[in-house]
Amino acid sequence: MKTIQATQSITLNINGQTHSLDVEPRFLLSDVLRHKLGLTGTHVGCEHGVCGACTVLVDGKPERSCLVFAIQAEGSSVETIEGLSADGMTRLQRAFQEHHALQCGFCTPAFLLTATALLKQTKDPTEQDIREAISGNICRCTGYQFIVDAILAAAKGEEA
Amino acid sequence: MKPAPFSYIRVATVEEAANALSEYTDAKLLAGGQSLIPLMNYRLSKPTVLIDLCGIEAFASVSLKDDVFTIRAGITHQSLHEHPLVRAYAPVLAECAGEVGHWAIRNRGTLGGSLAHADPASELPAAMVALDARFVLTSVRGERTVTARDFYLGLFTTDLAEDEILTRIHFFASSANRIHFAEIARRPGDFALSGAFVRVEESATEITWFGVSDMPYHLTLDALPVEEKARQALFTSLASTLEPLDQTVYRRKLAAVVAERAYLKGRRVQA
Ligand SMILES: Cc1cc2nc3c(=O)[nH]c(=O)nc-3n(C[C@H](O)[C@H](O)[C@H](O)COP(=O)(O)OP(=O)(O)OC[C@H]3O[C@@H](n4cnc5c(N)ncnc54)[C@H](O)[C@@H]3O)c2cc1C
Ligand code: FES
Ligand code: FES
Numbered sequence: 018m019k020t021i022q023a024t025q026s027i028t029l030n031i032n033g034q035t036h037s038l039d040v041e042p043r044f045l046l047s048d049v050l051r052h053k054l055g056l057t058g059t060h061v062g063c064e065h066g067v068c069g070a071c072t073v074l075v076d077g078k079p080e081r082s083c084l085v086f087a088i089q090a091e092g093s094s095v096e097t098i099e100g101l102s103a104d105g106m107t108r109l110q111r112a113f114q115e116h117h118a119l120q121c122g123f124c125t126p127a128f129l130l131t132a133t134a135l136l137k138q139t140k141d142p143t144e145q146d147i148r149e150a151i152s153g154n155i156c157r158c159t160g161y162q163f164i165v166d167a168i169l170a171a172a173k174g175e176e177a
Numbered sequence: 178m179k180p181a182p183f184s185y186i187r188v189a190t191v192e193e194a195a196n197a198l199s200e201y202t203d204a205k206l207l208a209g210g211q212s213l214i215p216l217m218n219y220r221l222s223k224p225t226v227l228i229d230l231c232g233i234e235a236f237a238s239v240s241l242k243d244d245v246f247t248i249r250a251g252i253t254h255q256s257l258h259e260h261p262l263v264r265a266y267a268p269v270l271a272e273c274a275g276e277v278g279h280w281a282i283r284n285r286g287t288l289g290g291s292l293a294h295a296d297p298a299s300e301l302p303a304a305m306v307a308l309d310a311r312f313v314l315t316s317v318r319g320e321r322t323v324t325a326r327d328f329y330l331g332l333f334t335t336d337l338a339e340d341e342i343l344t345r346i347h348f349f350a351s352s353a354n355r356i357h358f359a360e361i362a363r364r365p366g367d368f369a370l371s372g373a374f375v376r377v378e379e380s381a382t383e384i385t386w387f388g389v390s391d392m393p394y395h396l397t398l399d400a401l402p403v404e405e406k407a408r409q410a411l412f413t414s415l416a417s418t419l420e421p422l423d424q425t426v427y428r429r430k431l432a433a434v435v436a437e438r439a440y441l442k443g444r445r446v447q448a
Binding site for chain 2: 023025041042043045048064065066069072075078079080081083084085086088089131148149150152153
């Protein structure tokens with residue numbers, strides 16, 4: 018069993034890169050991503066799981082980074098918006114641009130990651146599948162319709 | 178909005194978890210964290226030691242043997258929702274697990290965490306009461322089994338002792354037959370305003386309501402009237418005895434509506 022101490026050294030795999038850092042166990046993954054690693058594309062709204070802005074992919078699945086301690090993510094691979102594409106934009110990102118699926122953009126990284134995970138597991142999602150998948154993400158600007166349109170277009174492989 | 182400091186222990190076995198839980202006073206178990214971490218972020222909960230169960234091997238297994246389901250407590254809501262055995266032989270459980278929170282919550286939140294947390298609006302505790310499930314509770318003192326119907330004592334209150342861990346859940350696959358489920362929530366993924374599991378047999382009916390009382394509310398009746406008006410009147414009169422925590426009139430109305438919906442679902446499937 019691990020001995021109890023104030024800070025612990027952990028190794029995280031973020032966007033395919035290994036990071037060694039010292040964290041207090043109480044540090045949330047969202048805060049470590051933003052404040053320790055400078056990955057500020059992960060946004061923080063409510064810190065109790067409701068708004069979805071902090072959603073990242075853990076082993077390919079969407080999870081709330083505000084409801085996971087960074088120390089728990091040891092041994093998993095975490096993907097943030099910064100890791101979505103090495104250069105340029107993915108088809109989904111271009112579809113968001115083309116379909117006006119964002120206004121202020123605060124919610125957008127989390128929508129993109131959630132939709133990326135959906136499209137990986139469901140090649141040909143229905144509108145209902147999409148609405149269900151993104152039901153845990155709040156957008157205060159768009160009214161969602163354009164987001165749904167963008168994800169549908171990306172799923173169908175329509176290029177802008 | 179940041180948790181108070183605590184020490185973190187990751188365990189690899191149930192035995193290690195039980196030892197740690199008995200060793201440290203003011204320790205808490207951490208499963209999916211989807212209820213506990215919000216409470217800690219608000220500092221409504223300030224445990225000094227967290228014992229993380231995520232690393233326990235095979236803590237998410239499901240098996241079915243001679244009609245008995247055995248599900249270990251660490252299974253996530255999403256895995257329960259998608260599990261082929263559960264889908265085939267206890268479809269009502271797979272269905273309601275898919276209504277727990279949102280996808281990102283279900284990917285982390287666990288069955289054991291939901292059952293132990295005992296939120297009165299939660300689907301899974303009520304499902305277990307409807308299924309007449311058995312919970313195995315493990316501590317350094319050994320193991321004991323309680324029925325779900327005895328486990329729930331009140332609002333966020335259960336029979337779980339401070340040093341106990343909910344490790345396994347058992348129920349008969351055949352008991353899942355003929356149970357149907359309906360709920361009403363403001364948006365998909367929100368906690369239900371009201372929900373019901375209804376089991377219809379030829380000579381008897383069981384209803385388990387959630388979201389309309391301080392804990393799952395189970396009752397057994399004679400056969401239901403087939404005639405719609407009489408049946409709905411019965412649901413309405415039963416629901417009028419419920420004591421919801423708020424919005425009393427509205428929630429009682431919804432309770433009658435979800436019971437009728439669950440009943441109709443069952444009639445369609447069994448027809
Ligand atoms: C936005 C949001 C929406 C949600 N919507 C719903 C919903 O619609 N329906 C619903 O039912 N739930 C909902 N939840 C809660 C969710 O279901 C949680 O997953 C669940 O309540 C707790 O499970 P957990 O594994 O996350 O437990 P944790 O948060 O880790 O633990 C919860 C409590 O149980 C204890 N505990 C955990 N595991 C065990 C165990 N094996 N033995 C004994 N004690 C244990 C912990 O010590 C703690 O006190 C929602 C949560 C969020 C954030
Ligand atoms: S900040 Fe995590 S869900 Fe709102
Ligand atoms: S674009 Fe502003 S919140 Fe979604």
